[in-house]
Amino acid sequence: MRYSDVDLNHKTILITGGGGFIGSNLAFYFQKHYPDARVVVLDLFRSNLTLSNGNLKSFGHFKNLIGFNGEVISGDINDQTLLAKLSAHYKFDYIFHEAAISDTTALEQDLMIQTNVNAFKDLLDIAVAHGANMIYASSGATYGDAPSPQRVGCEAPQNVYGFSKLMMDHLARQYAQKHDSISIVGLRYFNVYGPREFFKNKTASMVVQFGHQLLAGKHPKLFENSDKILRDFIYIEDIVQANVLAMHPKESGVFNVGTGKARSFQSMVDILQKELGTAFACEYIPNPFIGRYQFHTEADIESTKAALDYSPCFEFEAGIAAYVPEIKRLFEQELS
Template structure:
C-alpha cells in the first residue's frame, strides 16, 4: 500500500511517516522544508519530494492509496492573511479535489484553533469562531471538507482536530514548539520556567504517539467525519512544571508574567472524544505523566 504524507518533514508528519514505514507501507514525503527539517526524517527510507503543495504536479501521486495532508503554516503568529489562506486552505483544497477525483483516502490535520473561546470540553459542533487567521484557515478547510462529504458520500475524508500536541521531533518548530518542550528547555538551560499569571490556564496536551495512532485509525474510519484528537484531560501550566520537575530531577518555581494576549487567549481547552471514539475507535493510551517520562527518555530537550 502506498501512502503520501504532505508536510512529512514536520513534527507530526515525520512521526507519522516513520510509523507508516515501520508498519510496512510504501511512504512518500512531500515537504518544501519551509518549517520541516531533514533531521526529523533520519531513519526514513522512502522518497522525499521537496516541492510546494501549491504547485507540485499531483499526477505523480495517482497510484497512492492514502493521502495524509499535514502540510500547513502552523505558526499562529503569522499575520499575512492571504499567505495563510493560500497555503493552508487552497493547498488543502487542491489535494482534497485530487483525492476525491482519484478515489484516494484523504486524512487531514485540522486544529482545536477552530474553537476559539468555545467553552470546554469542546465538542465538534462548537467550532467556527476562531481567534486568529490560522484557526480561520483550518475552519474553512473543515467547511470545504463537510461539503465534499455531502456531495461525495462514497469518498473517504477524515479531519482530525489536533489539540496541543507534544513529543519527539518538535524541537525544530522553535517558538511554535509545545509548552512542554519550551518549559523543559528553560529548565535544562538553568532558568526558571516562565508562564502567564498564575499558571492555572488549562490545555489538552496530547502525546504525538496518540496523534499518530488516531491517523492510522482514520484509514479505517467507519464513515467520513471530522473529530477531535486530544488526551481528553486538560492539565494546568503549573502542573506541567510540577511533572517536568519530577521527571527531569529539578525543583524550579515558576516565574509568572502578564499575558499579553489576554483578549483572544484560550484559557481552557479539552477535547471531547465521544465522536472520535465512535467514528475511529480512538482512545488515547498515554497519560500526561507517562508521556513526559517517555518523551524525556527518548529525546533530550537540548537537541
C-alpha cells in the same frame, strides 16, 4: 504500538508536510509497521524565507527524517504543476495531509488561505481521482475561545489560521457528500507535544521549552495563575493513533483529537521537574495575553471514540515521561 490490523503492504501513502512534526512521526510509523508500503513524503523544507512576524515560513527539517527509507520530495503544495506530476506519477491509496501554514500568529491572510484552503481543494481532487482515503489536519484553533469542552459545531475562530482550518472542514464535508467512495476525515488536534517538534522553534510546545529551561539550570518562568491556565495536552503517539484509525473510519467527518482532560501549565512544570530531578522555584510573570488568550481547552472526544474507535493511551504524566529522554538528547546535541 501498531494501531490497525489493515494490511497496508504494497499500498502507496502520501504524507504532505512529512518533514514536519506530525508528518514525520507518521512516516516512521508506516516504515516500522508496514515496511512493504510505499511512503512518499512531500514537504516544503525550510529555507531563509520568513513571515512578517519573523518566524520561518516552513518548519520542515531534514533531521526529522534521518533514518527514513521512503521517497522524499521537496515542493510546495501551492505548486499545481508539482501536484499534477504527483498525480500522474503515483497511484495513491491514502493521503495524509499535514502541510500547512501552521503559525497561529501569522498575519499573511492571503498566503494562509491559499496554502491551507485552496491547495487542500487541489489535494481533495487528487484523492477523488485516485480513490484515496484522505486524512487531514484540522485544528482546535477552529474553536477560538469557545467554552470547554469544545465540541464540533461550536466553532468561533479568533485568527486567520483557525478560520482557514474551518474552511477546510467545510470543503471536506462538501466533498464527502459528493464522493462517498472514499472517506475524508479531519482531525482537530489540540495541544500536541513529543519527539520531532523541536525544529518548530518558538512554536514548539512548552513541554520541550520548559524542559530545556530546567536542564539549563534556569528557573521556569510561568504566567501568573498558571495553575488555572489549562489545555488539553496530547502526546504525539495518540495523534499517530488517531490518524491511523482514521484511514478506515466508520464515517467521514471532523473529529477532535485530544485526551478529553485539561491540565495546567503549572502541572506541566511540576511533572517535568519530577522527571528531570530538578527543584527550581518558579518565577511568575504578568500575563500579557489576558483578554486574547484561551484559558481552558478540553476536547470532547466522544464522537471520535465512536467513529474511529479512538482511545487516548497517554496521560500527561506518561507522555512527559516518555518524552524526557528525547528532551535530554536534544539539549545535549542541538543546544549544548
